[in-house]
Amino acid sequence: MIKMENKIIAVAPMQGYTDAPFRHFHSAIYDGAGDMYCSPFIRVEHGEIRRRDLRDITSEFNSGMNLLPQIIFRDLDEFRRLVEAVAGAGYGKIDLNMGCPFPPQVKKGRGAGMILNPAELKRIVSAVNSYQEIHFSVKMRLGVTSPDEFRGVVPLLNEMRLEHVTVHPRVAAQQYGGELYMAQYEELRDALSHPVIYNGDIISPADINAALSHGDGAMIGRGILARPSIIAEWREGREWNxxxxxxxxxxxxxxxxxxxxxxxxxxxxxxxxxxxxxxxxxxxxxxxxxxxxxxxxxxxxxxxxxxxxxx
Ligand SMILES: Cc1cc2nc3c(=O)[nH]c(=O)nc-3n(C[C@H](O)[C@H](O)[C@H](O)COP(=O)(O)O)c2cc1C
Known part of the structure; x- marks a missing residue:
């Protein structure tokens, strides 16, 4: 197995699965495992930032970990409130969710819904660029119903000061199954001026190498839950029995x-x-x-x- 060690291997956020205890014990038991763990999204619900989302990123289980907190927002107001809360919890980096496929969120313009709202995204771009001390990143899909909808937001993404963009090559309507739109993924990757992390259907150590050939890093979601040793095996260059x-x-x-x-x-x-x-x-x-x-x-x-x- 060829290893490409200079690229980032990240553990994806998964609500209900990859919360602080999971991340801590996963990293401890698999010898460090992911270079980075992304938190499930922190959200505003009934007008308030969910306390338990904040508890997840302030838990002492996060100490010593490379945690990237993620927020989901429908507009500039939610964005600002969430950024202030996460920064207030001591974090200098924040991932922006532009990929969540759940219809109730998407309909309100959150997650993948943000891909279809360039007017609001433009306001977010200015805000992102005004928080000089915070490193932002984006996690996104190719669209909501069509895999070329990303084209409408590429110039805005390129205007944003971003560390990286993670792309799952599906549209929201597919949820987590069906065809991966690799041609559109490559078009987006090549159009972006930021490093791109590939995310989608990585289920074996060999898949990590394939993913790394598509981008500057690999982010693994369900593959971590189904085969928690996947990264450790890849690092060892040997499949475990x-x-x-x-x-x-x-x-x-x-x-x-x-x-x-x-x-x-x-x-x-x-x-x-x-x-x-x-x-x-x-x-x-x-x-x-x-x-x-x-x-x-x-x-x-x-x-x-x-x-x-x-x-
Ligand atoms: C149960 C579940 C919860 C998820 N929660 C989040 C989340 O909070 N934030 C996010 O950006 N993506 C979330 N995702 C999407 C994953 O991070 C990932 O993008 C997706 O599962 C595709 O990667 P995979 O094929 O490696 O699983 C979730 C996925 C699942 C299955």
Missing amino acids: DSERLEKILQLHAGIFDHYEATLCGDAQILMKIKPFWDYLEPEIGHKSFKLIKKATSVAKYQSAVATITD
């Missing part, structure tokens, strides 16, 4: 589970937070254990279900 992968998955789980058990109150809360850990891991742990874990109604039953993985 089943038992090597499983051993580390169980260590990762133990770190996160112990944290939730120590800090949350009651079985329901603990199970709600920990069960999603397994969502993408059925191929690694087998159907039987996967089903038992999903069906567990108490922490005791859950622990017995997890124990069946190594039976």
Whole structure:
């Protein structure tokens, strides 16, 4: 496996999965793993910045990590409030979400919706360039319904002072499946004056090399959840066998589970937070254990279900 070490390997933001405990234990157990971890988006909800989003970036689990906090906004007002809050929490870099595909967000002009609102984006550009002390970046898709909609915002993106632009070569209407529009991705990459990080369907260490040939870095989302060792394997230049992968998955789980058990109150809360850990891991742990874990109604039953993985 050829390695391209000077390019960045980032862990993608995933709401409900890659929060602070996951990022911390992932980095600790896989020897540093990602060069950078992006936080799930921080948002304004019912007129207020969500407290738990801010708690995620201020958690002590972030210390020593290269965390890139991400915000999602519909207009200049939300943008400013979120930037002030993230900067107030001590961060000097912020990622701007222009890719979220969820229809309720997109309809309000947030996430990928921003690609279709160049008038508002123009106001954001001026604001970005006025925050001299903050390093901004963008994470985006190619469009909302058509993969050439990005063309309308390229000049604005190039006017922005950005560290990099991460591109997922799909449109919002596709959510997370279907064709990757590589020709349009390459057109966007070549039109941008910023470094471009490729993001999409990286599920094996070899895929990381392919991704790096498309840009200045690779960002991995679901591949991290399905194969948490993917970056460590790539760095080693060697694919791990089943038992090597499983051993580390169980260590990762133990770190996160112990944290939730120590800090949350009651079985329901603990199970709600920990069960999603397994969502993408059925191929690694087998159907039987996967089903038992999903069906567990108490922490005791859950622990017995997890124990069946190594039976
Ligand atoms: C459950 C889930 C939650 C996500 N949350 C976010 C988010 O908060 N911010 C964001 O920019 N992208 C989010 N994404 C998109 C991922 O960061 C990534 O762009 C997408 O999954 C494509 O990469 P992949 O094929 O490597 O998974 C989310 C994706 C999933 C599946």
